[in-house]
Amino acid sequence: MAQAFFGGVHPHDMKAATNEKAIEQLAPPAEVVIPMSMHFGAPCTPLVKAGDHVKVGQKIGEFRGLGAPIHASVSGKVKVVEPRPYSMGGNMMSVVIENDFQDELSEEVQAPANPDALTVDEMVELVKNAGIVGMGGATFPTHVKISGGIGKVDTVIINGAECEPYITGDHRTMLERPEEIIGGATYLAKMFGVDRVIIGVEDNKQNGIDAMNKVIAEKKAPVVVEALRCRYPQGGEKQLCQAITGKQVPPGGLPSNIGCAVFNINTTCAIYRAITQGMPVVRKIVTVSGSGVVEPKNIECPIGTPVSCLFDACGGLKEGTYKLVMGGPMMGMAQYTADVPVGKGTGAMLAFCENEEQTVAHPQCIRCGKCVAACPMHLEPLFMYQYASRDMLDELNDAHIMDCMECGACAYACPARMHLTHMFKYGKQKLKDKQMAEKAAAEAKKAAEAAKAEKEVAAK
Amino acid sequence: MTDYKNLKLIATSSPHIRGNETTRSIMLDVIIALCPALLFACFNFGFRALTVTAVSVIGCVFWEWLYRKLMKKPQSVGDLSAVVTGMLLAFVSPVTIPYWMILVGGFFSIILVKQLFGGIGCNFVNPALAGRAILLASYAGTMTSWIDPISNKAALIGSNADAVTTATPMALLKSGAMESLPSLPNMFVGSIAGSLGEVSAIALLLGGAYLIWRKVINWQTPVAYIATVAVLTFLFPRYGTNVEWMLYNVLGGGLMLGAFFMATDYATSPVTKKGQLIFGVGCGLFTVMIRYFGSYNEGVCYSIMVMNLFVALIDKHTKPARFGVVKSDKKEAAAK
Structure with a gap:
């Protein structure tokens, strides 16, 4: 068992609803957004306009700077932009x-003649053109992570922790498509020039570990699977690095600062498909679950499918559903409409109709310190809450609020039901705004001084 | 099929699920943990132990309810913290305390110490201990008259009118009257004179173990507290043998009650485990110092109240090490 990280919580994983259900293909939706x-x-900038005909895999959005291209996920006519x-x-x-409903494949999708003979640069280019981003939810462009990490990274980690309750998409992928994971991991090893890739998996997915180990043995792949303690947020990038290497990512830094690069299970599969088939990211596996869903399922659907189509495929929503969450229950975003589409980072779509939230009318901190014990980033949420609620921005900065990754462990553990994560999102934004304003003011002052000096020189 | 256009959705910040523990469930656990000591008090001091506790609880809940009502603040009696304060206040009072007096104590505890500072979580000293300290200063005689449970056994059921009073083990220890002390098994079980809920070490240990098992309290505070008292009294005995002196000091004077139920009060103890260790050691130090050099026989109450005042300072200096900053980095930064 790998070394642990400090803190964390152990919520009921709620995965039994879907972890034995095979990934289903969604009936093609009439429209994707x-x-x-x-x-x-x-x-991205859209490359198509209303009336254009597009095919599956055709590039319809181009990025500038940091980003990844976007591709059509179905074939058909562009209705509107x-x-x-x-x-x-x-x-x-x-x-x-x-x-x-023709599912015509675009001519842009070209499988490389011999994937195993590709150079590193060619592979990175394929990943870039496929529009691959971190599919665990962070959605950081994968080609940037790879090209930025080559030479610095000695530990490549595949994140199979899947520590959020309810979500089982990665688990099912391990069981149903282990060869894609192992294949993708092998390409990653090649790109980074490392002799092994570590797949970290929480120990509640033993059959997934076994399935991958079988493929590793068959292919003699440079991959090892490491079982991790079941503890949220084990799948947090920094916590995963800590659990596997024992090293901590410095404040404000990235895993590459300690020689690590972390990729999600489904990102790894996407890398495999991009390098072997030239296939861009056009489909996504989504776990549809929660108390408000009639029949929870794992569904693979085209990117852009409205989430209402997913719920319909699961028998619809129960009476009294009060919350739709895109992502896991700990870090997911509550949605105000069922029209939102599935994106590249959507791993789960949850509907709640019971009292999952357990709010109280007037929460008051009792100073129990359970949030301090739960914080995997070694922060003291109770004090940060006081500072944020009083707009004490300097104290917030000194309390290292920017280290907070909003994992929600503190709020989960809080017996007083304080709105901790909510307040930290607010506090971080306030602090960012202030720092931006200060920077702008400093620059303006500098510019004014420079102008003044220029004038003086001119006057002389 | 579902009518997606007419869903009544709420959109709030993550996390969307919460643990099962609530303030109320924690307080309920503390109440459960206090029950063995209460039962023993009834056996030791008679039925009045129960009525004193009940009056104290009712008083504390009433004061809390009244304050919140008059100040038009959201009602908070449902969190059961006033019940805990009421029980603890009774536990640190003699069983012979007049009912009106414990109501006055409850007034000080709940209104003066807790509510005026903002209610639960905001008081800076332990409400029950502060209530007792005020009563002790105001009614010294009544608050220090202890009935002898052994010689009063027959008369205890019902009334305490003509009870025989005696000295507590702590008073005997102070004067060095080692030969008059109750036996060590009696000290452990609790057949001794003293405050209502402090006498039975075993009942309190049972309750403390329950709280640690339920993860309501950390072991750091009580273990550091008791260990500090044990080590200091073992090293510096005044009378008798080292072990004897140490055991009487550890089992007597409400140390168990203080270590498990008073020093662990959330609002008035540090939030980190490291801080709790320091806090426990500090409580132990002050307890021994008061017992050795002070004019009071026992030092648990005041030592905890003194340490309560150090909590902000301890919290400030026991912040967890920042994630990603290892010690060598810090040294390098300092060198630069």
Whole structure:
């Protein structure tokens, strides 16, 4: 068993509802809505306009700077390009495609003649063109992570922890498509030039570990599977690095600072498909679960499928459903409409109709310290809450609120039901705003001084 | 099929699930943990132990309810913390305390110490101990008259009117009257004179173990506290043998009650485990110092109240090491 990280909580995993259900293919939706932002970075520019005909895998959005391209997930006619509701809240420019149910593959999708003979640069280019991003939810462009990490990284980790309750997509992938995972991991080993890749899996998925070990033995792949203690947030990038290497990522840093690079299970599969088939990211495995879902399932669907189609495929929603969550229950985003589409980072779609939230009318901190014990980033949430609720921004900064990754472990553990994570999101934004304003003011002052000095020189 | 257009959805921040523990469930656990000591008190001091506790609890809950009502604040009696304060206040009072007096004590505990500072979680000293300290200062005679449970056995059921009073083990220890002390088994079981709920070490240990098992309290505070008292009294005995002196000091004077139920009060103890260790050691130090050099016989109450005042300081200096900053980095940074 790998070394542990400090803190964390152990919520009921709720995975029994779907962990024995094979991944189902969704009946093709009549329409998909593909938002131009499904990655960390600036939104893409749409390459198509209303009336255009698109095919599966055709590039419909190009990125600038940090980002990844976006591809059509079904074939058909572009109905409209307009802002639509999307999972991060508010509206986002989206390409709406009317499905012609022909599933025509775009000519842009070309499988390399000999995938195993590709150079590292060629492989990275394939990953980039496939629009692969971190599919665990962080959606950081994968090609940037790879090209930025080559030379610095000596430990490549595949994140199979899947520590959020309810979600079973990665687990099912391990059972049903282990060869894709191992294949992708092998390519990663090649790209980084390391002699082994470590797959970290929480020990509640023993059959998944066995399935992957079988493929590793057959293919003699440079991959090892490491069982991890079942503890949320084991799948947090920094916690996973800590559990596997014993090293801690420095504040504000990335895993590459300690020689690590972490990839999600489904990201690894996408890398495999990109390198062997030239296939971009057009489909996503989503766990549809929660007390409000009639028949929970694991579903693979085209990117851009409205989540209402997923619920329909699961028998619809129960009476009294009060919350839809995209992502896991600990870090997912509550949605205000069922029109939002599935994005590249969507791992789960949950509906709640029972009292999961357990809010109380007037929460008051009792100073029990359970949040301090639960924080995997070694913070003291109770004090941060006081500072944030009083807008004490300097104290917030000194309390290292920017280290907070909003995992929600403190709020989960809090017996007083304080809105800790909520307040930290607020506090972080306030602090960012203040730092931006200070930076702008400093620059303005500098510019003014420079102008003044120039004038003086001119006057002389 | 589901009508997705007319869903009544709420959108709140993550996390969307919560653990099962609540303030109320924690307080309920503390109440359960206090029950063995209460039962023993009834056996030791008679039925009045129960009525004193009940009056104290009712008083504390009433004061809390009244304050929140008059100040138009959200009602908080449901969290059961006033019940815990009421029980603890009774536990640190003599069983002969007049009912009106314990109601006055409850007033000080709940209104003066707890509510005026903002209610649960905001008081800076332990409410029950502060209530007792005020009563002790105001009614010294009544608060220090102890009935002898052994010679009063027959008369105890019902009334305490003509009870025979005696000295507590702590008073005997102070004066060095080792030969008049109750036997060590009696000290452990609790057939001794003293405050209502402090006498039975075994009942309190049972309750403390329950709280640690339920993860309501950490072991750090009580273990550090008791160990500090044990080590200091073992090293510096005043009368008798080292072991004898140490055992009487550990089992007597409400140390068990203080270590497991008073020093672990969330609002008035540090939030980190390291801080709790320091806090426990500090409580132990002050307890021994008061017992050795103070004019009071026992030091648990005041030592905890003194240490309560150090909590903010301890919290400030026991922050967890920042994630990703190893010690050598810090040294390098300092060198630069």
